[in-house]
Amino acid sequence: MHLVPADRADRRTIDGHRVCDAIAAIGEPDHVRTWADRFSLLADANRLALLLALYRTGPLAVSDLAIATGMNDPAVSQALRLLRAAGVVEGEKEGRVVRYRVVDEDVRGLLRQCGVNAAG
Amino acid sequence: MHLVPADRADRRTIDGHRVCDAIAAIGEPDHVRTWADRFSLLADANRLALLLALYRTGPLAVSDLAIATGMNDPAVSQALRLLRAAGVVEGEKEGRVVRYRVVDEDVRGLLRQCGVNAAG
């Protein structure tokens, strides 16, 4: 079990093998970072409100999202741009109205968990 | 359906009633903020690595967490202080060693979702 990188193999450990277990438990750094980034997208109350509205209500227009959340239009637009760049939401243009919806299944799973204790 | 606050009741809507649905879907602002704060705790790769190690491996000492993640001791300590203040982890002192574990059930649920696609 030589999972400890060489640059810190000389450090003293408390529980020896449990360190290796922990390294295995953490897994690929890229995987961890991907999930951290995902959580980061939900870590803002405004963005989370937008996502909850989209997830539970279905496709919504930008203006309506702004009214529902109390945000300004540009703020909503910028938040949606971030979420769109991350592949979390997608917008469908219908005339001059763009309706967004949540397309990332991992994020949908997380949003579902927000309601297990109290969702009304 | 007068869920739209008075200060923005005069704004033009696209889908009228869907705005009310969205407001109902968002729910209590405090609830949203609570979950956003929760996600914020998992939004850092280092903290997430610590939590994954604790969640999957079980109680671990601070030094071992530092070795497993490659972080410095103070960095681990500060991260754990944040998580402890939020009620996510708890530490049990055994001599001069403190072993931490994840105690928040909501966070445990989120951590479990990190492994549904690829956890090894």
Added chain:
DNA sequence: TGCATACCTGCGCAGGTGTGCAGCTATGCA
């Protein structure tokens, strides 16, 4: 063709956040 609407973008500022360094406290052992 002209105008209003729906949405997007760039910029700058205020605020929060992670990190490293140095030093402190507490426990265990000789």
Added chain:
DNA sequence: TGCATAGCTGCACACCTGCGCAGGTATGCA
């Protein structure tokens, strides 16, 4: 009692992020 270890804390720095403002683009309608 003296020393090493395990962990915690305060400070200062750089960094990132969300937001409002102003302006731009595209669609629909008269």
